[in-house]
Amino acid sequence: MSQKILVVDDELNITDVCKKYLEREGYQVIVASNGEEAIEKWQKEHPDLIVLDLMMPRKNGWEVCQQIRDTDDVPVIMLTARGEEMDRLFGLTIGADDYLTKPFSPRELVLRIKSIFRRVNKGNNSSALPENKLIYNSLAINAETRTATVRGKLIELTVKEFDLLWLLASHPDQVFSRNHLLNQIWGVDYFGDTTTVTVHIRKLREKIEEIPSQPKYIKTVWGIGYKFEGRDN
Known part of the structure; x- marks a missing residue:
């Protein structure tokens, strides 16, 4: 069809x-x-x-x-x-x-x-993720159900927000450029620019960070892009 x-x-x-x-x-x-x-x-x-x-x-x-x-x-x-x-x-x-x-x-x-x-x-059609669950302090992410919770409360995420969060959280401390995130999440044939990444990062912070302006998890690496920080429970 x-x-x-x-x-x-x-x-x-x-x-x-x-x-x-x-x-x-x-x-x-x-x-x-x-x-x-x-x-x-x-x-x-x-x-x-x-x-x-x-x-x-x-x-x-x-x-x-x-x-x-x-x-x-x-x-x-x-x-x-x-x-x-x-x-x-x-x-x-x-x-x-x-x-x-x-x-x-x-x-x-x-x-x-x-x-x-x-x-x-x-x-x-993508292959299964190597791990299904990640836990960083009060943040829990489940790739199988594509859900995230903060202090046990379910967070509503769009498809792209979840994909972006999972990519960052599954590679803690790895620095990703905005262009790399754009290509990984939206694809190399996406017509938009890195503003898309910036907007989605801001929305993610508003949803998962206690103080979005002082993020604990998604950190900005000035002049490059972003990385995920957090301690496993």
Whole structure:
């Protein structure tokens, strides 16, 4: 069965063009014209990927993405006409996997979708991790269930947040550059830049660190990247 893509935009010409190009590539395409309809289609159709416009009536793209991320890790490509740094950073912060600035090439959209699906399939087919559980003080990470707890409390992590945490925690004291983390977690064919890593590290710290501005686990190595520190119980 072909993969299903939900395209959300209030501009009919954009949804028409996207639908045409994506169906030509063999994807099933569902279309929504506003945020409320996007939520309805997402709940009903369970798409494999969502292309989501930022500025829409009823619910904007940020609100839609946040609601979806509460329960679903479906990949999201966000469309924005603004192209401003803060919009891009906020989109990544709330869980968008990639972004495109309007006007964009439909061919580029197809390439980015294929890139995301390759990364997802690679992750699904990856071999078993050498160890299933890691414990550092009050932080416990379980690779088998893909869960993390802090002082016994379950922490909600996105797919990429967990992958990033596991990579760092399973290699304590090893320094990773931002480019290395980007290639390892998002893949060498990812179109974004290392800002993605910075945003995800900040979100991870907010979730697992007692004082995010003074991290105990994920340390910044200035001029290089990050490393994980912690003592086994």
